[in-house]
Amino acid sequence: MNNYAKRLILIIFLLLSVSPLAARDNKKRVALVIGNSSYRTTLYLKKPVRDALNVKLALTDLGFDVVFGIDQTKEQIEQLIRLYGEKLKGRNVVSFFYYSGVGFHSAGDDYLAPVDVDMKTEAEAVKTSVLLKTVFQENFAHESKSNIVLLDPVIRQPPGWFYATKDLPANRNGFTINPAPANTVVLLSSGLEKTVFEKCDNYTNFVVEALLKRLAGPKTELKKLLDLVGKDVEIDSEGNQKTFVVGYLKKSIYLNNGKKIIKIPDPDSLIYLVDKFRTQLKCNCGERNNAVLTGKKIIEKYAADQENKSVVEAVQKRIRAIEKEDPVCRDNSAYDRAYKTKNWPELFSVGRRIIEREGEKGIGFDVLLDLVSVGFNRMEIDKNYKFQNETLDYAQQGLKLLDAGVKTNRFGVFEPFLASDSARCWLNYTIGIIYERRLDRRLDGLQYYYRAMLYGPEKRDDPTILIKLGDYYVEQATKLIEANRKRDAGDQKADLDYRTGLAYADRGLDAFGRGLRAMRKKNAPPKTIEQFNSKLQSIYRLRFNLSADANFEEVLQYVDKLIAGPLPDPGAKVEPAVK
Helix, strand or coil: CCHHHHHHHHHHHHHHCCCHHHHHHCCEEEEEEEECCECCCCCECCCHHHHHHHHHHHHHHCCCEEEEEECCCHHHHHHHHHHHHHHCCCCCEEEEEEEEECEEEECCEEEECCCCCCCCCHHHHHHCCEEHHHHHHHHCCCCCEEEEEEEEEEECCCCCCCCCCCCCCHHHCCCCCCCCCCCEEEEECCCCCCCEECCCCCCCCHHHHHHHHHHCCCCCEHHHHHHHHHHHHHHHCCCCCCCEEEEECCCCCECCCCCCCCCCCCCCCHHHHHHHHHHHHCCCCCCCHHHHHHHHHHHHHHCCCHHHHHHHHHHHHHHHHHHHHHHHHHHHHHHHHHHHCCCHHHHHHHHHHHHHHHCCCCHHHHHHHHHHHHHHHHHHHHCCCCCHHHHHHHHHHHHHHHHCCCCCCCCCCCCCCCCHHHHHHHHHHHHHHHHHHHCCCHHHHHHHHHHHHHCCCCCCCCHHHHHHHHHHHHHHHHHHHHHHCCCCCCCHHHHHHHHHHHHHHHHHHHHHHHHHHHHHHCCCCHHHHHHHHHHHHHHHHHHHCCCCCCCHHHHHHHHHHHHCCCCCCCCCCCCCCCC
């Protein structure tokens, strides 16, 4: 066999021995990867840059020529898109486009927000962002290209953060991508028209973490791989995030080859665990449970490692601080949330814990005053008496603390009384209402009403309280006067009761007289004024045993003398009047 024949057989053998995977590897592979974290306004996203870097490394391992950029301005993104387009020229190309950062929808179009986006208005945001459609139209038009797109819009604040104005409805924060370009499959990390809440303590976003895991695993066709990624995301996010796939490819594509060439960090290595621990420490106080778990894993695995003793000790110290701080923050957050959502049972439950933990000063006292105020409002507004007993206990405790000299800046958190006298006023009034209306302790209630009138302008000369006092006094006066008016001569007890009845009548005139004065100051309707006048005349006739209408000028003169002095304390002994 001559040399030519030998070479021909060798060429045929090599051609026949090329596997489908090897043939796949001969396809041109180009990727564009962008991650924006450091927005120049108020927003900072922790994970897009890290995620973009991980995606770049993975795609490079898989044979992609990667165009890469992080924290890109609009001009820089447009330059990357042009470079990406140049590399995509030709046939039989597999392209991959990944974007993580802020994305939004406006007037039928999707936009990538560069780090220099102007967020003042929707019009400015559109003007200073990059139209996603241009990436598709300029680079994915040729049918010989198989295009894979992973869009991972991230947001750390609730919908509506994006604009200072209110012209952006919440359901327009995410991408729509409908329909997808031809021969293009788009994986949206969180579904149509939605953005991902950036969870503070996961090391990478759920989608990137799931993608890297699947790319490092067995050889899997793209459609199946994306399905597995979606299931992983839903499980890892505990159902809070679901991916969404738009479009399809005409041919089967295998991104990975099953050889595990993707470099996944060893999850048990100290450097990985410490980096993860540091990331999780950036969560807000009260949200660092995962940091504690990671820290304890570091201690468990490396406690005996003398070379890293200082690292382990630092982790131990930080965990102790977290375990002390986080319960406080969790309770404070739960308290805020319960009040804002009007979850009153939860508010009282959390408030109880805060009071027990903080004691009688500072936030503990403020929360106690809050619970009195909320309990009072639930009774008065909602007719809900579920918290009546706790409200009564806290009001009584609050008065004792004020008498002991406890101070605070606001005298409450969400419903502050702002001043000591105002707090005393409402605490007394709250106790009065519960005693008088709910516990059938009328006289006790009247005494607390009286004390409420002594503090602050809110209840001073309150007509409602004065009427309650007046009605009570008139009832006592009527009972004693009528029972003893026809007494036997020389019956000292009857005479004493009669004169006590007269004193009660004077108190009734005093209370209704103050009520009339308060009503006149309020410019009450004439009908109301007339009712008070009539009541005063009636009590005056009882007091002086008059059968006909009394001269009203004479009544007013008598009442004016009474109200010139201090308001009598309903709890004080009633001294019999002089006949």
